Amino acid sequence: MLGSRFAGNKNSLNAIRLLLASAVILSHSWWLGGYGPEPSPGSVKLGSWAVLGFFGISGYLITRSRTRASSAGSYCLARFLRIFPGLAACVTAVAFVVAPVTAASTGRHYSLSGAAVYFVTNLSAGTPFIAVGGIPGSLEGLPDPRLWNGPLWTLFWEIACYILIGIVFRLFRPDLVRLALLTLFSVASAAAVAVDAGWIAAPVRNDWPLIPVLSFLAGALIYLFQDVIPANPTTLVLAAGLVVLVSSFGFASSLVHLPLSLFLILGSLYLPLFGVGSRYDVSFGIYIYGWPAQQFLAALGLHSVVPPLVFAAASLLLVAPVAWLSCRYVEKPAQLWHRAQGVRRTVRELA
Numbered sequence: 528m529l530g531s532r533f534a535g536n537k538n539s540l541n542a543i544r545l546l547l548a549s550a551v552i553l554s555h556s557w558w559l560g561g562y563g564p565e566p567s568p569g570s571v572k573l574g575s576w577a578v579l580g581f582f583g584i585s586g587y588l589i590t591r592s593r594t595r596a597s598s599a600g601s602y603c604l605a606r607f608l609r610i611f612p613g614l615a616a617c618v619t620a621v622a623f624v625v626a627p628v629t630a631a632s633t634g635r636h637y638s639l640s641g642a643a644v645y646f647v648t649n650l651s652a653g654t655p656f657i658a659v660g661g662i663p664g665s666l667e668g669l670p671d672p673r674l675w676n677g678p679l680w681t682l683f684w685e686i687a688c689y690i691l692i693g694i695v696f697r698l699f700r701p702d703l704v705r706l707a708l709l710t711l712f713s714v715a716s717a718a719a720v721a722v723d724a725g726w727i728a729a730p731v732r733n734d735w736p737l738i739p740v741l742s743f744l745a746g747a748l749i750y751l752f753q754d755v756i757p758a759n760p761t762t763l764v765l766a767a768g769l770v771v772l773v774s775s776f777g778f779a780s781s782l783v784h785l786p787l788s789l790f791l792i793l794g795s796l797y798l799p800l801f802g803v804g805s806r807y808d809v810s811f812g813i814y815i816y817g818w819p820a821q822q823f824l825a826a827l828g829l830h831s832v833v834p835p836l837v838f839a840a841a842s843l844l845l846v847a848p849v850a851w852l853s854c855r856y857v858e859k860p861a862q863l864w865h866r867a868q869g870v871r872r873t874v875r876e877l878a
Contacts, residue, residue, distance in 0.1 A: 529793060530753035538795040540584055541804025547584075548813035549843060550577040551678065552821065556839040559821045560830035561670030569774030569783075575738070576787075578681055581814075582739040583788030585685060586746025593692050594750075606689045608861040610682060614652055616857045617815045620849075621675050622646040625819050626665045629826045636664025645675065652686055653679035669825050676818050684736045688743040705751045712744040719781030738780050745784035749792055758793060766790035811858060812850025813843075820846040 554574030557565035566573045589606070596602035622642040630637035641662040648659045660674040671677075699707050715737055721727045722735075729735050749756065756762065769786035773779055804810065821842045824830070830838050 528754050529749070529756040529758040532758040532796050533753065537801050539798035539800040539803065540588070540792070540795045541808045541810065542798060542800035543791055543795055544581065544584060544808070544810035545804060545813065547577040547580045548810045548817070550574065551814060552817040552842050552846070553836075553839040555677070555818060555821055556835045556842065559669075559671055559818070559825050560835055560838045561825075562830070562835045562838075569771075569779045570777055571774070571779045571783075578739050579742040579784065579787055580791050581681075582685070582688070582742035583746040583749075583784065584791055586688065586743035586748075586788065587750045587792050588746075589689055589692055589743075590747040590750040593696050599693060599697060602693060605862075605865055606686070608865050609858075610652065610686060612861040613811055613815065613853055613858045614679075614682065615650060616853060617676070617812075617819075618646055618649045620816075621819045622649075622662065625823055626662050626675065629823050630665045633826045635667050635826065638663050638665075641665075649676070649679060652682040654683050655680070658683075666822060666826065669822065670830070671822070674818070675822060676815065678814060678818055681739060682815075684739060685743075688740060692747060705748070708744060708747055708751065712741065712748060715741055715744065716781060716784075720778065723778045723781045735780075741781075742784040742788055745788040746792070748785070749789055756789070756793075758796060760797075763790065763793050763797065766793065807851060807854045807859070809847070809850035809854050812853035813846055816846045816849045816853065817842060820849070 551574050554565045554572060554577065557563060568576070571579075592605060593602050596605065622645050626642055626645075627637045629635065641664075645659050645662050648657055651657045658679065660677070661672070662675060666672045666675065695704055695707050695711075718727075719737060719741060722729045766786040766789040770779075770783055770790060773782040773786070821838070824838065824841060824845065829841060833841070
């Protein structure tokens with residue numbers, strides 16, 4: 528079963544998340560380079576597929592984290608340290624390093640007061656109606672002159688999912704948590720199906736947050752039911768087939784979440800890339816620094832002389848060392864500090 532196979536922690540989820548982060552950069556190349564519409568297999572943008580994969584894997588891992596946490600406080604602190612230090616470093620770098628360097632090297636305008644507003648508001652992790660997307664004048668004339676870091680909006684909903692898991696585990700007994708999340712997932716899926724079928728209009732025109740949240744819930748359910756899910760090639764092929772089937776009928780946004788999440792989570796057991804990211808998981812850094820790196824390259828005019836695949840490759844080459852520095856000197860120290868605190872508490876309890 529899936530649970531017993533994952534008990535050994537021998538999987539390639541870090542490699543898959545790295546691939547998904549790279550796919551996000553690839554997808555954004557069409558928008559930030561002004562090349563036109565990005566590829567949309569199954570009527571879903573390539574970047575949206577990657578975000579769904581991210582949220583599905585996250586749902587699985589975060590639910591596992593909550594069940595293993597010694598307390599609700601420990602869970603909350605772990606989640607805070609997983610997101611905020613890297614986010615704060617990224618927002619600082621964009622506001623006070625990348626943006627002014629871009630403006631100075633390309634003759635654009637840089638506003639220190641605008642950068643300060645960008646910095647303060649984006650510490651909210653892309654909270655709607657609070658986070659300011661740009662710094663006036665610094666991206667003038669680019670295909671997207673508004674946003675220095677478009678993907679940050681997803682962090683708000685990622686954090687909202689963390690809180691949701693915490694609340695559900697707080698309100699319900701362990702034997703009722705599965706029922707509560709299954710009910711929530713079913714109701715949300717029904718609403719998404721109604722939108723896909725054209726019965727009701729989507730609340731927003733683009734990037735409806737319910738869609739990635741559904742993937743998070745799917746990942747959470749896979750963890751909670753992992754002891755009854757067969758971990759074999761037949762299940763893997765069935766999950767892949769369901770992804771293709773629902774996509775071909777135009778219901779990817781509403782019905783793909785469970786099979787896609789299962790395909791990625793189960794597939795990580797068969798992908799022979801167990802060592803990728805085992806020491807330095809740079810996927811988060813790739814994700815949050817990718818858009819600023821692409822905006823910098825676009826400001827230099829690279830998008831006007833190369834095709835989108837080359838633009839994406841150059842962006843990855845630029846962002847990879849930055850993501851490694853973020854992981855090595857910001858994200859990982861924060862996580863190691865939290866683990867050390869847990870060890871100290873355990874030692875005190877045993878003393």
